[in-house]
Amino acid sequence: MEREERRLGTTASGSTYMITLPKGWVEALGLKKGDLLTLVRVGPVISLHGPQGRDRGRRPRRARLAVTEADPEARRGKALERALVALYIAGFDVIEVRGPLSDEQRETIKGTAQRLIGEILQETDDLVLIQTLRDPQVLSVPQLLEYIYENAREMLREAFHALLAGEPKQAERVIARDERVDRFFLRLSRQLYAALQDPLGELEQGISRVEFFNVHTVAKQLERIADHAVKVAHTALALGAEGRAIPAPIAQALQALHADVQELLARVMAAFRARDGQGVHRALEALPAIERRVEAVDRTLLGLDDPHLAYHLGIVVDSLGRVKDYAANVGEVALNAEALQL
Secondary structure (H helix, E strand, O other), rough: OOEEEEEEEEEOOOOOOEEEEEEEHHHHHHHOOOOOOEEEEOOOOOEEEOOHHHHHHHOEEEEEEEOOOOOOOOOOOOHHHHHHHHHHHOOOOEEEEEEOHHHHHHHHHHHHHHHHEEEEEEOOOOOOEEEEOOOOOOOOOOHHHHHHHHHHHHHHHHHHHHHHHHHHHHHHHHHHHHHHHHHHHHHHHHHHHHHOOOHHHHHHHHOHHHHHHHHHHHHHHHHHHHHHHHHHHHHHHHHHHHHOOOOOOHHHHHHHHHHHHHHHHHHHHHHHOOOHHHHHHHOOHHHHHHHHHHHHHHHHHOOOOOOHHHHHHHHHHHHHHHHHHHHHHHHHHHHHHOOOOO
């Protein structure tokens, strides 16, 4: 193979030296003598990046979302919110929403921007311009995961306290806090997409893309746990508004089930941080006992004279069962992460 030598190369650490490349590569990339290239080692692979190589692979920083009269339903309510969030996660800094916008659509755009992805820069008859949130460097990937975990765990704890103690204000705080978890998770998702698109992103984040994927998978389980805490909080509000009291034996059973699930979650999260496979196995040994508790409480609810109360508490028991499953998923990710180190 014909070689073209005398290309300058630099590693990510800054060392500079001469490298040899196939002539076809040089011509295809439009390189010339003296161009500075970058070599990046990612696991067993070495990536070569040309001048402004990082900028070439990036998506455009500005996106346009069209709203047309011919297809109005595709850009309403949750569909419109999901479309905006997708553009934020994809890494766009500025999002234009153009078209004949209804008052309902404008409220959805404003609400989504303020709650999750940024702020409104400009608004006209046929345009809403959104500036997405910048990712502050002070929030590392591990920090974002910890914030998501701490919030989800406390939301679940406070939701159950609100349910059993009849504290509507506390239930309302749990519901409001869900937006914080959503923001952290979306920010983490945005950073993951950036790392996947840019091989050098690993160096900026200080974490490999495989490890980033594991963190994101765990964060997704925690985000779902926060959603179930919200369901419990809504149940607390509903029972409080209807003046329905939870019988003491059922309240005690729910509290015990909640404690078991919280303990499982804490143990698998500790195992994930430590890449402790044995810790995961020990934690997951509690699953059969928790499942028996869930079944026992369900049977108790079937015997209640108040079917409406049984329905609401059934939602709570189902949420605890789901949280148990999500905690088990975290354990499985921890095992996968440990396997990478063997």
